Amino acid sequence: MVATRRSAKANASNAASKDDLLHFYREMLLIRRFEEKAGQLYGMGLIGGFCHLYIGQEAVVVGLESTTKDGDQRVTTYRDHGHMLACGMDPKGVMAELTGRSGGYSKGKGGSMHMFSKEKEFYGGHGIVGANVPIGAGLAFANQYRGNDNVAFTYFGDGAANQGQVYETFNMASLWKLPVIFVIENNQYAMGTSLKRASSTPALYTRGAAFGIPGEAVDGMDVMAVRAAGLKATEHCRTGKGPYILEMNTYRYRGHSMSDPAKYRTREEVQKMREERDPIDHVRDLLVQDKLATEDDLKAIDKEIKAIINEAAQYAQDSPEPDAAELWTDVYA
Amino acid sequence: MATQILMPALSPTMEEGTLAKWLVKEGDSVTSGQIIAEIETDKATMEFEAVDEGTVGKILIDEGTEGVKVNTPIAVLLEEGEDASAAAAAPAAPAAEKPAAEAKAAPAPTAPAEAAAPKAAPEVPEGTKFRSQTVREALRDAMAEEMRRDGDVFLMGEEVAEYQGAYKISQGLLEEFGARRVIDTPITEHGFAGLAVGAAFAGLKPIVEFMTFNFALQAIDHIINSAAKTLYMSGGQMGSPMVFRGPNGAAARVAAQHSHDFAATYAQVPGLKVVQPYTAADAKGLLKSAIRDRNPVIVLENEILYGRSFDVPELDDFTVPIGKARIAREGSDLTIVSFGIGMTYALQAADELAKEGISAEVIDLRSLRPMDTETVIASVRKTNRCVTVEEGFPVCSIGSYLSSVLMEKAFDYLDAPVLNCTGKDVPMPYAANLEKLALVTTAEVIAACKAVTYR
Numbered sequence: 056m057v058a059t060r061r062s063a064k065a066n067a068s069n070a071a072s073k074d075d076l077l078h079f080y081r082e083m084l085l086i087r088r089f090e091e092k093a094g095q096l097y098g099m100g101l102i103g104g105f106c107h108l109y110i111g112q113e114a115v116v117v118g119l120e121s122t123t124k125d126g127d128q129r130v131t132t133y134r135d136h137g138h139m140l141a142c143g144m145d146p147k148g149v150m151a152e153l154t155g156r157s158g159g160y161s162k163g164k165g166g167s168m169h170m171f172s173k174e175k176e177f178y179g180g181h182g183i184v185g186a187n188v189p190i191g192a193g194l195a196f197a198n199q200y201r202g203n204d205n206v207a208f209t210y211f212g213d214g215a216a217n218q219g220q221v222y223e224t225f226n227m228a229s230l231w232k233l234p235v236i237f238v239i240e241n242n243q244y245a246m247g248t249s250l251k252r253a254s255s256t257p258a259l260y261t262r263g264a265a266f267g268i269p270g271e272a273v274d275g276m277d278v279m280a281v282r283a284a285g286l287k288a289t290e291h292c293r294t295g296k297g298p299y300i301l302e303m304n305t306y307r308y309r310g311h312s313m314s315d316p317a318k319y320r321t322r323e324e325v326q327k328m329r330e331e332r333d334p335i336d337h338v339r340d341l342l343v344q345d346k347l348a349t350e351d352d353l354k355a356i357d358k359e360i361k362a363i364i365n366e367a368a369q370y371a372q373d374s375p376e377p378d379a380a381e382l383w384t385d386v387y388a
Numbered sequence: 389m390a391t392q393i394l395m396p397a398l399s400p401t402m403e404e405g406t407l408a409k410w411l412v413k414e415g416d417s418v419t420s421g422q423i424i425a426e427i428e429t430d431k432a433t434m435e436f437e438a439v440d441e442g443t444v445g446k447i448l449i450d451e452g453t454e455g456v457k458v459n460t461p462i463a464v465l466l467e468e469g470e471d472a473s474a475a476a477a478a479p480a481a482p483a484a485e486k487p488a489a490e491a492k493a494a495p496a497p498t499a500p501a502e503a504a505a506p507k508a509a510p511e512v513p514e515g516t517k518f519r520s521q522t523v524r525e526a527l528r529d530a531m532a533e534e535m536r537r538d539g540d541v542f543l544m545g546e547e548v549a550e551y552q553g554a555y556k557i558s559q560g561l562l563e564e565f566g567a568r569r570v571i572d573t574p575i576t577e578h579g580f581a582g583l584a585v586g587a588a589f590a591g592l593k594p595i596v597e598f599m600t601f602n603f604a605l606q607a608i609d610h611i612i613n614s615a616a617k618t619l620y621m622s623g624g625q626m627g628s629p630m631v632f633r634g635p636n637g638a639a640a641r642v643a644a645q646h647s648h649d650f651a652a653t654y655a656q657v658p659g660l661k662v663v664q665p666y667t668a669a670d671a672k673g674l675l676k677s678a679i680r681d682r683n684p685v686i687v688l689e690n691e692i693l694y695g696r697s698f699d700v701p702e703l704d705d706f707t708v709p710i711g712k713a714r715i716a717r718e719g720s721d722l723t724i725v726s727f728g729i730g731m732t733y734a735l736q737a738a739d740e741l742a743k744e745g746i747s748a749e750v751i752d753l754r755s756l757r758p759m760d761t762e763t764v765i766a767s768v769r770k771t772n773r774c775v776t777v778e779e780g781f782p783v784c785s786i787g788s789y790l791s792s793v794l795m796e797k798a799f800d801y802l803d804a805p806v807l808n809c810t811g812k813d814v815p816m817p818y819a820a821n822l823e824k825l826a827l828v829t830t831a832e833v834i835a836a837c838k839a840v841t842y843r
Contacts, residue, residue, distance in 0.1 A: 128590065162623035171622035178589050178626070183613050189579045190614060193586020200542070200568065200592060207586075223579025230574070385624035386658050388682035 071279050073347040075121070079278045080338045080348075081356050082120075083113035086137040087335060088364045089146055090309075093136065093153055097313045101372060102153045106167045109137035111308040114334035115240055116141040118281025119208060119301075122289045126203060128194040130178040130187045131210035133168035134240075134307075138210065142175045146363055150371035158374030162381055185218030187211060188237070192224045195235035195298075204293040210238045214245025216259050222266075225298070229266040232297035236288045237263070239302045240275065246311040247319040260302035268298050275303030276332040306332065390445055390470055392461040398427060398434045400640040401692050405429040406454045407462060410447060417443045418465070425451075425462070430522060430695055431556040442466050511673065511708055518699035526668035526700055527557050527633075527689065530675035531595060533705070535565050538593065541679055544571040544584060545597030545634075554599045555635060555694055581607030581632070585614045588628040588684075595679060598634035601650050601688065607632075615684040616659030631678045633687035636664070637729065637779050638816055638827060640692065647816035649780035651728070652789075654686045655756040661710055662757040664688040666731040668698035670754050673708025681710065688756075690729045713760035715767070719749035722773035722841055725764055725790060727753040730777040730828070733809070737777075737833035746841055756786060764790060765797045772803040773840040777833050782810040804840035809833050 071079075090108040097106050109116075112134075120141040123129075131138045139149050144160065152159025152170050160170045170180040178194060181187040191209025198205040215221060216239050228235050239259045243250055250257055260270035269291070273284040281303065288299040306328045310317040317325075342348040398405065409426040418424055418438045425436040445466035449456055456462065521529075535541045542565075547554045549562040549572040562570040573580040577598065584594040598604040604611065611632055619627030637649035654662045661683050665671040671689070678685035700706075716731065717738055726734040731752050738748040749767050753759060768774045774794060776787030787808030794806050812826045 130586070160623065161621055161625070164623050165621040169617075169621035171618070171625050173622075173625045178586070179618070179622075181614070183609060186582060186609060186614055189582025189610070190586035190589065192579075193583040193588070194590050195586075196583060197587045197590030197592050200587070220576075220578045220582060223574070223576035224583065226574055226576065227579060227583060385620045385622075387661075388619055388624075388627050388629070 071282075073342075076338055076342050076347060077352075077356070079114075079117055079121070080335065080342060080353070081360065082117040082141055083278065083335045083338065084356065084360050085146070085363065086113045086117070086140050088360050089140060089150070089367070090136060092364050092368050093150065094309070094313065096150075096154065096368060096371070102167070103155065104166055105133065106153065106313045107134040107311065108309040108313070109134055109307070111328070111334075112240060112242060112275065112305045113137055114278035114281055114337075115238070115275045115303045115305055116210070118278040119236075119238065119285045121282050122285035123206070123208070126176065126198075126205040127208065128176040128178055128191075128198075128205065129208040129210070130191045130194060131180065132184065132187055132212060132215065133180070133182050134212070135168070135170060135180045139170060139172070139175075139177055139180075142172075142177050144172050144175050144177060146367040147370040150367040151374045154371040154374070155376065156371060156374035157377045157381070158370060162385075163377040164381065164385065185211065185215040185220050188215065188218070188221045189224045189227075191237075192228045192233055192235050192298075195228065195233040195292075196231070198234050199231070205234065206289050206292040207233075207235045208238060209235055210240055212245060213239060213241040213243065213250050213259060214248070214253065216241075216262060217245075217254060221262075225263050225266040225268055228298040229263070229268050232295060234292040234295075235298045236285075236292060237268075237298060237300045239300065240305055241302055242305050242307040244307070244311070244319065247315070247317075249319065258302075260300055263298070263300045268300055270300035270302060272302045272304060275305030276334045276337065278334055278338060390464050390466050391440065391442075392448075393424075393438070393463040393465055395449070395456045395458050395460045395462050396427060396436055397458045398429055398432055400642055401695070402429055402458060403695075404455050404457045407449050407451055407456050408433065410451045412444050414444050414447055417441075430524060438465070440465060442468070443470075445470070510712075510714075512669075512701045512703070512706070517702045519702055520697045521668045521672075521700040522695055522697050523665075523668045523671045523689070524555070524557055524694040526672035526698075527675055528559055528561070530672045530679070531558065532561060532564060534676055534679040535561070535569060538679075540591065541593045541595065542569040542571065543595045543597060544573055544580060546573055546575055546599050548572060548597050553597070555691060557689075557694070558597070577603050577606040578610070581610040582614060584630060585610050585628055588615070588630040589618070589626055591629075593629050593679065595631045595633060598632065600646060600691075601634055601636040602646050602648050604632065604634070604650075611654075611660070611684070611686070612657055616657050619683070620659060627682060628684045629682045631675070631685050631687055633675065633678075634689060635691040635694070636688035637690055638692075638811075638823075641818060641820065641823060642816075643818040644815035649778070649811065651688055651756055651778065651780050652785050654688070655759070655786060655789075656784075657757075659684065660757060661685040661755070662688065663710055663755045664690075664728040665754060666693065666728055666752050668696070669700045669706070670708050670714070670752070672700055673706050674710065674754060676705075676707045677710050680707075685710070688728060693729055708754065711755045711758040711760055713763040714752045714754055715749065715763070716752045717748070717750040719747040719771065721747045721771060722775065722837055723749045723751060723764065723767040723771045724775050724777060724833070724837065725751045725753060725787075726777035727756065727786070728779075730779055733828055733830045733833045734777045736830040737837060740830070740834055741837055744843070746837065746843060748837060753786070759789075761790070761793050761797070765794065768794055768798045769801045772801055774802075774806045775809060775833065775836045775840055776806065777809045777828060779811045779828055782808060782813050785810050804842070807836040807840055809836050
């Protein structure tokens with residue numbers, strides 16, 4: 056199986072080994088290629104509804120996943136494909152859910168925005184902006200209730216950061232010292248509204264200050280910086296010090312969803328990001344510069360990923376639609 | 389001139405209480421605002437202040453007296469220069485903020501007898517002993533029993549722990565189960581409901597108490613979008629084994645934003661189960677079933693019913709299945725279908741109709757989703773007439789749904805159109821007379837029953 060999750064126990068130090076970098080490269084590339092393929096399938100009419108791509112933001116989830124350990128949970132919004140791949144969910148099952156087929160993680164009944172894996176402790180995939188934030192704190196509450204040292208990674212965007220329930224959650228998480236990391240994926244645009252047009256204060260990492268929650272701004276395009284911040288935050292949570300906020304400054308290359316013409320920003324702005332700050336190129340450069348990998352090594356990885364994605368896309372088209380009887384199942388346990 | 393001090397009401401729904409303690413004695417002079425007595429109800433103890441200055445001329449009700457009705461004279465206050473002989477002629481002074489009219493508007497404190505009804509619900513074995521309990525005590529016992537049984541069950545909400553519940557439902561739970569499992573939340577329904585859903589996703593079994601379901605509107609996104617839909621959206625991988633409970637519908641004189649009845653609203657949502665008990669036994673049995681259920685269950689309680697007493701079976705583990713109606717009273721001329729506090733009107737109407745020779749069968753739905761329409765259909769096939777009773781709004785109500793079910797499943801058996809008795813199609817007014825008009829009344833139920841029986 057692809058995309059096996061690295062254990063933080065295996066390498067809990069900040070320093071990146073060759074294996075770490077190769078792993079990050081591979082994981083980020085898997086997400087990138089998966090999302091490109093999803094975009095293609097959408098264009099072919101094989102994926103319907105809303106489809107929010109994670110392209111450009113890969114370093115955030117890959118860096119943070121490298122700091123997790125068994126039993127840690129994650130929950131995110133509707134831009135969720137990257138999170139699922141990074142926590143080890145099967146690309147075939149994810150892609151087949153996008154095409155609405157029985158082989159999908161939700162048997163075709165959830166779609167792009169609503170996917171879950173109990174096995175991988177992935178609690179969605181939520182379509183309502185901000186709603187996953189108290190849910191994440193609830194996962195952390197369960198950890199505390201059970202007396203383990205697991206952490207709930209709760210991802211949301213710069214748009215959700217203005218939601219009222221986020222602050223209700225900050226209050227309770229801090230009051231009860233819940234082991235939750237609030238990861239604000241600040242990709243600069245809440246749909247078509249830029250951060251400065253929607254937020255009274257742009258420094259989202261300070262939004263927990265009123266509740267006594269420490270926060271940190273992180274270069275979300277640099278997977279090593281993400282990992283370093285993640286290690287610090289998980290240590291804070293695992294040792295009973297309560298919640299932590301990480302503002303990941305990142306950028307999505309594609310529109311908000313597939314149906315977004317992206318008129319709110321210039322083509323040049325996107326191009327500049329791609330050329331100068333791409334998270335995958337960054338790791339690729341490190342590997343090559345430091346002679347940790349050859350061009351041939353990287354090509355081999357590219358080839359392997361391409362095969363995985365093609366297999367997933369094929370599976371997502373071959374898997375049958377859910378049986379009509381599935382309409383009536385899973386309403387009640 | 390001497391004035392009477394009347395028994396005060398501590399809450400909009402209080403009908404009687406205990407005069408626990410006098411803090412003054414005859415002959416003492418009191419000032420306005422001075423605490424003169426302690427009054428207790430099953431819900432709370434409150435200090436009672438003098439509303440005027442004067443001398444306590446006579447104490448009319450001894451301390452320790454139970455069951456003192458609101459507005460009963462409890463003492464006489466003399467003005468300067470008056471002596472005790474003036475006490476006898478004292479006119480009544482309104483006590484506290486309670487207008488006298490309201491006491492009359494309040495529903496009868498005791499449940500009407502379920503004459504001609506099987507005493508026990510089908511789930512109670514023959515020979516079972518019963519004891520009288522309030523709905524409030526029954527709900528508390530249900531939670532305590534389930535929390536003893538399953539360590540994953542916990543209670544969270546506003547004032548549930550140290551305050552012992554805003555309506556004293558969680559009395560004693562903090563002491564028995566500790567702060568880990570009985571959790572006071574900030575006043576943030578949206579946030580704590582979502583947090584509880586997350587805990588349920590992780591396998592815990594939260595009981596979320598809303599101080600009233602009116603406030604749960606702030607949390608309705610989590611109740612519906614997060615709790616009710618996740619099992620389906622995850623292809624059956626995970627759901628929300630949890631309970632949302634609290635008082636629903638009108639209390640007394642709390643007006644539009646505190647009186648909304650959400651029975652029909654929640655009953656519409658697939659993925660939710662919805663129950664609304666009337667008796668203490670059903671409150672206990674249904675809440676226990678709800679806590680054990682692997683789905684999100686809405687338990688709609690009623691503030692006015694909290695203090696009413698009913699017979700509750702003395703069984704170690706008494707549960708009532710969700711989705712089963714109860715025939716509260718057998719009859720042959722028509723079927724009255726109701727649930728929750730609506731049963732008060734239904735049973736009162738059945739009593740009155742019996743005096744006129746009309747035999748009404750009364751069905752307590754108990755569960756609204758899934759709804760036991762089979763029991764209703766079977767009854768209507770027998771009686772050929774049906775009246776529904778609820779306090780909620782008329783449009784898309786439980787009654788209108790039942791009407792459509794009966795038209796489809798019992799059309800050839802109906803000898804009259806099904807009539808729906810509901811609350812009026814207006815936000816709840818505050819004024820006592822308007823509030824009375826806005827709610828469904830026993831007289832309206834009787835009139836509807838006579839209409840369908842052509843009497």
